[in-house]
Amino acid sequence: MSKMLLRNIIPLINSLRFMVERLTLQSSLGKRFLLDSTFMIDSKSINNELNLIDSVLDILNSNNKGLINKLQIKLMQIRDINGSVNRISRNMVMDDVELFEIKSFALISKEIYDLQKQSEIEIINIPDLSTIISILDPNKSNIPSFYIYDIYSADLAEVRNQIKIEKAKENADQHTLNNLHLKSEAIESSVREDLSKQIKEHITELLLAVNNIAHLDLIIAKAILAKEMSLTKPILSDNNWEYIEMFNPQIQDSLSKQKRQFQPVDINLNNSICFITGANMAGKTVILKTLALCQYLVQFGFFVPSQKAKIAIVNKIMISIGDEQSEEQGLSSFASEMLKINDMVAASQNKERVLILIDELARTTNPVEGRAIVNAVANIFLNNKTTSVITTHYSGLSKQCRKLRVKGLDKEIQPGIINKNNINDYIDYRLVEDEAGDVPHEALRIAQMLGINQNIIDGAKSELNK
Amino acid sequence: MPFVKDIENYKSLSIIGLEKNTGKTECLNYVLSRLSDSGKTIALTSIGIDGENKDQVKQTHKPEIDVYQGMIFVTSELHYKSRKLVSEILDVSKQSTSLGRLVTAKAITTDKVMISGPANNAGLIDIISNMSNFGVDITIVDGALSRKSLASPTVTEAIILATGAALSSNITQLVFKTKYVYDLIALSETENQTKEILFNIRDGIWAIDNNNNITDLNISSVMMIERVKDRLFEAGNRIYVSGAITDNFLNFLKNQKQIKETEIIVRDFTRIFAQPEVFYSYIKRGGKIKVLQKTKLVAITINPVSPDGYILNSEELKKALEEKLGLPVYDVKKITN
Numbered sequence: 010m011s012k013m014l015l016r017n018i019i020p021l022i023n024s025l026r027f028m029v030e031r032l033t034l035q036s037s038l039g040k041r042f043l044l045d046s047t048f049m050i051d052s053k054s055i056n057n058e059l060n061l062i063d064s065v066l067d068i069l070n071s072n073n074k075g076l077i078n079k080l081q082i083k084l085m086q087i088r089d090i091n092g093s094v095n096r097i098s099r100n101m102v103m104d105d106v107e108l109f110e111i112k113s114f115a116l117i118s119k120e121i122y123d124l125q126k127q128s129e130i131e132i133i134n135i136p137d138l139s140t141i142i143s144i145l146d147p148n149k150s151n152i153p154s155f156y157i158y159d160i161y162s163a164d165l166a167e168v169r170n171q172i173k174i175e176k177a178k179e180n181a182d183q184h185t186l187n188n189l190h191l192k193s194e195a196i197e198s199s200v201r202e203d204l205s206k207q208i209k210e211h212i213t214e215l216l217l218a219v220n221n222i223a224h225l226d227l228i229i230a231k232a233i234l235a236k237e238m239s240l241t242k243p244i245l246s247d248n249n250w251e252y253i254e255m256f257n258p259q260i261q262d263s264l265s266k267q268k269r270q271f272q273p274v275d276i277n278l279n280n281s282i283c284f285i286t287g288a289n290m291a292g293k294t295v296i297l298k299t300l301a302l303c304q305y306l307v308q309f310g311f312f313v314p315s316q317k318a319k320i321a322i323v324n325k326i327m328i329s330i331g332d333e334q335s336e337e338q339g340l341s342s343f344a345s346e347m348l349k350i351n352d353m354v355a356a357s358q359n360k361e362r363v364l365i366l367i368d369e370l371a372r373t374t375n376p377v378e379g380r381a382i383v384n385a386v387a388n389i390f391l392n393n394k395t396t397s398v399i400t401t402h403y404s405g406l407s408k409q410c411r412k413l414r415v416k417g418l419d420k421e422i423q424p425g426i427i428n429k430n431n432i433n434d435y436i437d438y439r440l441v442e443d444e445a446g447d448v449p450h451e452a453l454r455i456a457q458m459l460g461i462n463q464n465i466i467d468g469a470k471s472e473l474n475k
Numbered sequence: 476m477p478f479v480k481d482i483e484n485y486k487s488l489s490i491i492g493l494e495k496n497t498g499k500t501e502c503l504n505y506v507l508s509r510l511s512d513s514g515k516t517i518a519l520t521s522i523g524i525d526g527e528n529k530d531q532v533k534q535t536h537k538p539e540i541d542v543y544q545g546m547i548f549v550t551s552e553l554h555y556k557s558r559k560l561v562s563e564i565l566d567v568s569k570q571s572t573s574l575g576r577l578v579t580a581k582a583i584t585t586d587k588v589m590i591s592g593p594a595n596n597a598g599l600i601d602i603i604s605n606m607s608n609f610g611v612d613i614t615i616v617d618g619a620l621s622r623k624s625l626a627s628p629t630v631t632e633a634i635i636l637a638t639g640a641a642l643s644s645n646i647t648q649l650v651f652k653t654k655y656v657y658d659l660i661a662l663s664e665t666e667n668q669t670k671e672i673l674f675n676i677r678d679g680i681w682a683i684d685n686n687n688n689i690t691d692l693n694i695s696s697v698m699m700i701e702r703v704k705d706r707l708f709e710a711g712n713r714i715y716v717s718g719a720i721t722d723n724f725l726n727f728l729k730n731q732k733q734i735k736e737t738e739i740i741v742r743d744f745t746r747i748f749a750q751p752e753v754f755y756s757y758i759k760r761g762g763k764i765k766v767l768q769k770t771k772l773v774a775i776t777i778n779p780v781s782p783d784g785y786i787l788n789s790e791e792l793k794k795a796l797e798e799k800l801g802l803p804v805y806d807v808k809k810i811t812n
Contacts, residue, residue: 037569088567106552106578109564156563156583169561173584190559 013048015309024302027259028238028311032230035084038091038219039226046227048308050324052245058228058310059242064132065232076128077229083121084226090114094219098212102198103205109155111208111215112145116153118218121225133225136214144207157197161204165196231311240312243303243320250278250300250396254316257299261314272438273316276300276413278398282390285400285440287415288451292438293400294330296415297366300398301328304364323364323396327353330368343373350386357395365390365397372402380405414443417451429459478635478774478803479509482613487603488635488773489522489618489628493656496641498778498807500538503617505776505807506635510613511543518606520549521592521617522599522628539587540617546582547609549602551575551591560586565609570598577602579609590617599630620745629743633771634660637807638796639778644785650795653775655751657800659744660772665765673715673740673767683740684711697724704731712736720747720764725757735761743768775800776807 019026034040049055068077093107103111115138122135143149147160159166172189175181208215234240238258254273261271274296285293303313307320329349331342350370356363370386371379380403387410390397406412416437418427427435432455457466482488490506492499510517519542542548542560550558552567552575566579572594579602582588593599603614618628628634636656643649664670669687680692680700690710692703696718700707704727707714712733716724720741728737741747743766747754758764775796779787789806796804 088569104556105564106555106567106576110567154563154565154581156561156580169584176585 014044015046015048016044018048018305018309019044022298022302022305024257024259024298025305027262028234028302028306031234031237032227033081033233034226034230035081036087036223036226037089038087038223039084039230041089041091042220042223043227043230046309048305049310050308050322052322055245055307055310055322059307059312061132061228062232062235062310062312063242065229066235068130068132069232069236073128073130076124076130077233079124080121080132080225081229083117083124084222084229086113086117087222087226088114090219094212094215097205097209097215100209101205102202103208104201105156108145108201108204109153111141112155113153114218115141115145115215116151118222121222132228133221135221135225136217138211138214138218141208141211141215144204157200161200162196165193165200168193168196235312238314241315241318243307243313243315243318245307246319246321248280248321248396249319250276250321251319252276252303252315252317255296255299255303255318256314257295257302258314260295269434274299274438274440276440278396280394280396282387282395282397282399282410284387284406284410284412285398285415286402286406286412286443287400288417288436289402289455290432291415291417291436293415294368296440297328297330297368297398297400300364301326301366321396322362324362325356325364327356327363327365329353329366329370331372341373343371346371346373353397354386354389357390357393357397360393360395363395365395367397367399369401370399376403379403412443413440415439416441418454427458432458478805479506479513481773482506482510482633483513483515485613485632485771485773487614487616487631488633489616489631489770490635490637491618491620491628492637493620493653494639494642496778496782497637497639498776499617499637500540501778501807502635502637502776503615504541506615507541507543507546510615511546515612516545516547516610517543518547518549518609518611518614519590519617520599520602520614521590522619538589540590542582542586542588544582544585547579547606547611548582548588548590549577549579549592550588552578554589554591555580558586558588560584560588562588566605572598579605581609592616596627596630603630627743627745627768629745629768629770631770633773635773636660636775637778638775639807640781640785640787641778644781644787646787646792646795649787649792650799652751653796654799655754656744657772657775657802659747659754660770662744662764662766662769664769665740665767669713669740670767676715677717679717681715681717682707682710683713683715689715697721700724700727707731708733713738713740715740716746717742718746720749722749722753725749725753725762729757729760729762737761738763738765740765740767742766743770772802775802775804777804778807780808 019029029043032043034043065077068074088110090110093103093111097103118135118138119142122137125131125135145155147158157165159169168189172186172193175186175189253275255276256271256273264271276296285296287293303315303318303320304323304326306313308322329346350367353365371382383399383401383403384407387399387407391410416439418436453466453469490499490503507517507519519540547565551572554574555578561583562580563583564578564580568577570576574591577593593602599616606614616628616631618634638649638653640649642652669683672687672689680694680697682690682692694700694703697716697720716739720739728734731737739762741764777789777792777796779789779792789809793804793806
């Protein structure tokens with residue numbers, strides 16, 4: 010299986026994009042490192058990354074928090090020298106601008122190295138680039154500026170001096186000057202060649218520094234995001250999920266702009282099928298989307314939006330949420346959904362370690378066959394112990410399958426209080442285990458509150474009473 | 476050392492030639508040579524030409540400028556590589572122009588360098604403000620009056636205008652054309668509140684009413700003004716044009732019955748590309764034009780020699796211009812000797 014990169018997932022998961030866009034990355038190296046992050050499937054690498062974030066959070070909560078700010082200021086000045094490093098490793102000769110950039114990178118890298126050393130805190134090891142600095146800073150000025158210094162070549166110094174003398178003459182000879190210029194250019198070229206060779210001898214440290222500085226930038230940004238969004242460090246588990254007060258930062262953000270609050274949800278899952286039922290507008294889709302978000306976040310090495318979280322690692326997250334576009338492939342929504350379900354069932358039957366999330370399975374077909382499909386798929390997941398969540402409005406769900414129901418609207422509320430503007434505030438988004446196989450019949454009640462034409466409501470009611 | 480003392484009062488200055496071969500390079504070289512022993516740190520850059528297509532890149536032949544030891548200069552990577560002098564790189568921009576990234580360097584020796592710069596105002600403003608990090612006192616910009624360039628020399632505090640025989644071989648014509656640019660530079664600034672509202676609007680044509688409410692007229696250029704003539708003055712008598720002002724536009728406005736209440740607002744004088752006759756007749760009919768950004772004219776230099784070899788009488792030209800403009804005028808050929 011080819012590596013799954015964050016850059017390919019961001020366009021698919023809106024709430025992941027929302028969070029990634031809020032990372033305070035300082036360098037373009039860090040941005041590239043972020044987008045090239047791989048979906049990790051071993052708990053050791055995930056834990057390593059989470060522990061690094063934790064170590065930065067510790068610093069942010071200590072007297073040393075100024076260090077993080079200092080590091081970010083340095084990271085802001087870091088140049089992306091990937092192109093030059095590639096060229097060096099292919100034995101190419103650097104020009105002055107590239108040598109300047111490598112020198113500037115090495116000096117700032119050294120400053121980051123020193124900052125960590127002085128504070129006796131090492132978040133990530135940054136290799137010591139003193140040798141590269143001494144190659145490019147022969148006058149030991151410690152200033153990030155560069156040219157082919159006279160000190161590199163006695164001949165060059167001599168030619169430059171001759172140019173100066175010739176130009177000072179009242180009737181400077183253009184021919185002599187041109188020859189001197191050509192000569193100095195030739196010497197400069199050989200100096201550049203030599204410098205490039207010398208730097209190549211230290212390419213391993215340089216590459217490590219590029220990688221680790223980018224990583225440092227990302228770790229700091231992830232820690233700051235965790236602090237600002239109140240994310241939590243998840244505990245990795247073998248086969249069960251347990252979220253306490255899970256929330257969706259993107260939806261929370263848009264609600265808070267309307268001066269409303271997001272109601273966190275507790276949910277736990279195991280290696281089996283779990284239905285989520287509940288009235289319309291009860292937030293079933295949001296739960297699925299947030300489960301997907303959290304799973305991606307942890308496997309890309311982020312903290313997750315939850316008060317507490319225990320998460321099992323999977324090899325693949327398989328999602329079918331209805332708002333995706335399928336017209337492009339010329340398929341009906343039913344056909345494209347069925348093809349997706351087919352892949353999921355195949356993964357289940359192969360006993361793959363996957364997390365399957367399906368929103369309103371088979372909702373676009375007739376309820377009789379729809380319910381049959383739902384139960385058939387659920388039974389396959391049940392028998393193969395596949396972790397899966399299916400939301401549905403259908404009744405008559407398979408008895409053996411676990412069911413969670415969103416509590417929804419309080420039955421006691423008097424009519425007239427709720428309307429389409431405040432209905433969200435009256436919904437109880439908590440999940441409860443539901444032993445009965447029936448689903449809530451609240452569609453008409455909610456439609457009425459939304460102010461839908463009374464003829465529809467009355468007509469539907471008499472239809473039901475037939 | 477005429478007018479160089481004046482320059483020292485400003486943090487940034489651009490030098491603008493009214494035509495090719497009006498002596499802009501001589502003027503620039505003169506200014507730089509005088510400033511080189513002023514004890515001030517000088518930086519030099521240019522307005523880049525936007526090189527969307529290759530021909531434009533080829534045409535960007537920029538004359539080489541004398542850069543003195545210790546001066547800072549900003550030029551593109553391409554021109555940096557072809558320099559003759561020894562210089563130390565201080566910074567390299569992250570954004571790229573059509574000629575590569577912009578390199579900021581300090582001259583170690585004195586020699587000629589081709590200077591190119593950012594392609595838009597934001598880039599130029601960035602460079603000028605960044606110069607203080609290198610201890611620069613005055614930034615000199617090799618300016619240009621070009622419809623193609625998004626960068627305007629008026630982002631500098633002051634300007635010098637270079638005019639001469641290349642613009643016209645007839646003194647009366649030359650004075651008339653130069654006076655026109657002088658009048659454009661003298662256009663007054665709009666009031667602060669309006670300025671703040673309009674400053675960040677870089678697209679379109681907008682109407683502004685007396686309470687500074689702005690309305691997008693939803694046309695991309697003044698060429699399309701006839702399309703909206705029915706609703707042109709409904710949203711206010713002041714019209715802000717983010718792009719260029721043309722003859723057609725002024726001719727159209729001057730024939731409207733609201734002409735006496737009409738006020739055009741442009742970013743700066745370099746956006747006005749109308750013929751002088753059209754401009755003056757718009758003004759005579761009662762129309763007004765104001766700018767968002769005004770800049771101080773420090774001096775006018777003349778080059779009495781035209782590229783085809785015609786030579787005007789320098790004294791006569793100087794006197795004619797000084798009388799008409801009330802500003803000191805200098806012959807670049809004479810002051811450089």
